[in-house]
Amino acid sequence: MIQLVDLCLNAGKFRLDRLCCTIPTGSYAVLMGRSGQGKTTILESICGLRPVRSGSIRLGDRLVHNLPPGERGVGYVPQDLGLFPTMTVREHLDFALRLRRWSTIDCNQRVRELAELLGIGELLGRNVRNLSGGEAQRVALGRALSFRPQVLLLDEPLSSLDEETRSQMHQLLVGVKQAMHTTTLHVTHSRDEAAALADVRLTLADGGIRVDTGE
């Protein structure tokens, strides 16, 4: 579950005040809204990269708004992916696992699972600088899912992809959603993405989050 209660944030030149929203455990929520409304700010606040002014953020049964990013259990895929340019695909997939001191056997097993799920088994030894846009997206997604986070945050993950790759990534995200059952908040401008993926549709407008019933 992701629950925001009276969340107040500073977002560049404007402020977001008293945001409230609940995304049930295991749901795939899509957040839409015009550019510059603060969608990315909300994601950054949930994963701990931006301080909150007041209010609370609950992930599962834990209040996390005072915890450092690494203790929140959030997998985050930013819009520009933020891949590590000096690392290989394998090093991305086991990065969080090595931090958690998983054994080599468990790391390798998890990397194999992710590589199979995301179709990147052939790329494990490649440096991420040599990947196509779609491949890089898969690696960023795999890195975020690697440590089995309770919450996954995706910031316009498909916006920079061509039509064909975007369609493949749609299918992939549907597959990930069915396989992982991770509570997900996905920011997008695309109604097609929302229609294909969303269990819960949210709209950020006029400084508040509205649940879109689709009616």
Add this chain to the structure above:
Amino acid sequence: MPAASGESRFFLLMGAIGGSYVLLILLLLLADIAYVSPGDFRAALGNPEIQAAISLTLKSCTVSAILSVIVGTALGYLLVRFQFWGKHIVNTLVDIPIVLPPLVLGLSLLILFSRPLPGLGYSLDDWLRPRGLSITFTQWAVIVAQFSVAAAFAVRTMRVTFEQMNPRAEDVARTLGCTRSQAFLQVALPQAGPGMLTAFTIAWARSLGEFGPILVFAGATRGRTEVLSTSVFLELSIGHLEAAVAVSLLMVVLAVIVLSILRLTGGRTGG
């Protein structure tokens, strides 16, 4: 063709303007080379005092360049990634050694270390000497003088390096479980490798060319605080022009080696 001939004329004009400077440097080097014979060069290199100066130069430049990269990396990262009170002042302060006349910097170092500190009644040297460390007019002073200028260039280089790196990767690393320091060590620092190599090379080259602060702060005692730049001065002062030119050419060779490394690493400032 008119277009092609116009392009040629433009190329020739720009080449003539820019080439005049290249020609000046070439003529300077040729003049030095023509002035000394291989015998002068061998005699200079065989002089134990100049050998000691070469040894001290290589050691002091390397130590000051390493220190400069360490300081430059830490300060460059802080200045780029963090917002804090006084950041503009720090940014200005670290650029001062670049614009300050070298003699003034040497004089300032001399005053800082050898004059009593306000309110304390003793100098930094007085405080350090009982602890087994003497700075002014020792080889440590050579390193401090070189570091004082070289570090400013290293900070500049590392600032540009970190500015060119996307902070998002470090942010993501933190969401994956890294602390700030782990994100720096595991994600930022490996990307900054080429920039650190550039900073090291620039700091080393600056240290090699340092003269004024060393003369004032470390002195130019033969065999003790003599580095190659002071060797040139000392040889000139006793009328050994050939030896001075031979040492100058040796410095040119060292500079060319360092600049070649810089070119080979692509003069990169970031990943």
